Amino acid sequence: MTWLSLWSEPFMARALLATALSAVACACVGVLVVTMRLSFIGVCISHAAFAGALIGLHFGVSPLGSSMVASLLAAGVLGPLADRGNLSPDTAIGVVFSASIALAFLLLALLPGPKAEALSWLWGNVLTVSRENLWALAGVATAVVVLMAVFFKEIQAVIFDRELAAASGIPATAVFYAVLAFSGVTIAASLSAIGGLLVFSMVVNPAATAYQLTYSLRQLFLLSALLAVLAGWIGLALSALFNLPAGAMIVLVSTAMLLVAIVFSPKRRWSTATDGGKDV
Amino acid sequence: MSQYACEWRNVTVRFGKRTVLHTVTLGVRCGELVGLFGHNGAGKSTLLRTLLGLIPVQNGQVLVEGTPVGARQMSQIRRRIGYVPQVLNTDPRVPLTALDVVMTGLYAGIGIGRFPSRQNRESAQDALRKMQVLHLARQPFGVLSGGEQQRVLLARAIASAPRLLLMDEPTSSVDWQFVHELIWLIRQVHESGSLSTIVVSHDAPFLARLCDRVVLMESGRVLGEVSAEGLLDYLGRGWV
Numbered sequence: 001m002t003w004l005s006l007w008s009e010p011f012m013a014r015a016l017l018a019t020a021l022s023a024v025a026c027a028c029v030g031v032l033v034v035t036m037r038l039s040f041i042g043v044c045i046s047h048a049a050f051a052g053a054l055i056g057l058h059f060g061v062s063p064l065g066s067s068m069v070a071s072l073l074a075a076g077v078l079g080p081l082a083d084r085g086n087l088s089p090d091t092a093i094g095v096v097f098s099a100s101i102a103l104a105f106l107l108l109a110l111l112p113g114p115k116a117e118a119l120s121w122l123w124g125n126v127l128t129v130s131r132e133n134l135w136a137l138a139g140v141a142t143a144v145v146v147l148m149a150v151f152f153k154e155i156q157a158v159i160f161d162r163e164l165a166a167a168s169g170i171p172a173t174a175v176f177y178a179v180l181a182f183s184g185v186t187i188a189a190s191l192s193a194i195g196g197l198l199v200f201s202m203v204v205n206p207a208a209t210a211y212q213l214t215y216s217l218r219q220l221f222l223l224s225a226l227l228a229v230l231a232g233w234i235g236l237a238l239s240a241l242f243n244l245p246a247g248a249m250i251v252l253v254s255t256a257m258l259l260v261a262i263v264f265s266p267k268r269r270w271s272t273a274t275d276g277g278k279d280v
Numbered sequence: 281m282s283q284y285a286c287e288w289r290n291v292t293v294r295f296g297k298r299t300v301l302h303t304v305t306l307g308v309r310c311g312e313l314v315g316l317f318g319h320n321g322a323g324k325s326t327l328l329r330t331l332l333g334l335i336p337v338q339n340g341q342v343l344v345e346g347t348p349v350g351a352r353q354m355s356q357i358r359r360r361i362g363y364v365p366q367v368l369n370t371d372p373r374v375p376l377t378a379l380d381v382v383m384t385g386l387y388a389g390i391g392i393g394r395f396p397s398r399q400n401r402e403s404a405q406d407a408l409r410k411m412q413v414l415h416l417a418r419q420p421f422g423v424l425s426g427g428e429q430q431r432v433l434l435a436r437a438i439a440s441a442p443r444l445l446l447m448d449e450p451t452s453s454v455d456w457q458f459v460h461e462l463i464w465l466i467r468q469v470h471e472s473g474s475l476s477t478i479v480v481s482h483d484a485p486f487l488a489r490l491c492d493r494v495v496l497m498e499s500g501r502v503l504g505e506v507s508a509e510g511l512l513d514y515l516g517r518g519w520v
Contacts, residue, residue: 169358171392
């Protein structure tokens with residue numbers, strides 16, 4: 001089978017679709033995570049989702065469903081911890097993160113027989129995405145895009161300043177928890193395609209890249225989704241060309257895009273140029 | 281309707297075991313421009329934030345135009361209040377223009393699931409015009425100077441035509457030249473909008489030049505109140 005003939009195969013069409021759906025959902029959630037500075041919470045949720053998938057495998061229930069439950073639970077635990085300040089947010093995230101990893105490794109060790117399926121949730125494989133996963137991705141991507149459009153103004157206010165948004169009558173706490181919940185669901189839905197170790201790069205990298213290039217929130221969402229799909233498809237093409245893991249290639253392409261954007265960021269030049277006038 | 285724009289009746293606030301407001305009783309009449317003066321930690325900002333329901337009250341009652349501040353009425357109460365905070369928890373590269381920032385002050389009134397109208401946009405532009413920064417409408421908020429950001433935040437606070445304006449340490453991040461302009465701007469906003477205004481500051485000359493009366497606070501207690509001229513005399517007698 002040649003590289004070009006690969007693209008006419010049904011599994012490749014499914015892979016392209018799964019990559020695009022996952023990229024759009026992750027990129028939209030990524031804009032919220034990056035602008036609200038919740039990146040480490042997201043990393044933590046992605047590892048909890050992986051542990052959840054292993055719980056599903058261990059008990060013979062759907063790994064997709066159990067990873068969604070685990071990621072929502074992690075979001076539900078992290079939100080109040082980060083919010084109420086009983087522990088510093090860093091400490092809370094560190095505790096939940098290491099507990100998730102420990103649980104995942106424990107379940108991995110306890111799983112009887114070959115570990116290939118379990119490890120596929122860690123590394124992901126976009127070429128073997130199931131029909132169930134594709135539908136889940138389509139549902140999540142549609143829901144994320146619709147919700148971002150409907151609640152755009154509330155999101156914009158919360159991104160600017162959560163307390164100021166609350167003070168003006170916007171349900172800022174509800175928006176914050178909805179963002180955490182959607183991060184969890186999106187990460188869980190993308191887990192089988194991208195993998196527990198890499199999925200969060202798909203959330204953060206395109207949004208962080210677009211963040212270097214625009215001051216408009218609308219453009220940030222659009223650019224982030226576009227860059228994510230582009231990174232996904234280029235990564236997929238390179239993985240097919242060089243016979244390398246697709247998830248890793250997608251993340252490396254999106255990382256390269258981020259590095260280029262940082263170097264050529266108009267924001268960097270602008271902030272350097274205006275630093276002198278900040279004291280007035 | 282209450283003669284008071286807002287009132288605190290025997291209000292006590294505790295953070296853990298520390299009491300930060302001790303049975304505070306205070307009223308601000310409709311149309312007044314009142315200053316809250318005190319050192320850091322006097323409880324001025326806490327007092328202001330109880331009006332917005334951002335800090336829970338352990339004892340006593342907080343009222344805005346006669347309506348108790350509480351969970352059920354909070355959304356309506358907050359829409360009557362324009363608030364300029366002391367510190368923003370905002371990334372300097374936040375993807376919002378000055379006009380976007382002012383628009384965020386109108387969103388609660390527009391309602392969830394509805395899109396801003398042209399009239400909303402015009403209200404925001406009008407507020408920027410009043411603050412003399414309409415030419416900055418399309419500029420990213422993060423690249424504006426401290427004074428420009430303060431004007432945009434003031435425009436945000438007045439865009440929804442509030443009845444009560446709260447400003448927390450408005451001079452803390454601006455230089456002395458802008459303080460003169462700020463006094464003029466706040467007076468303009470206060471008088472043209474039939475507002476009741478409360479300004480929290482530890483800058484005594486600023487409050488003396490701006491306010492009708494100044495309430496003195498120390499260690500979570502209201503010590504009393506003085507006229508604008510009386511504040512500087514009081515300080516001259518060694519309170520600071």
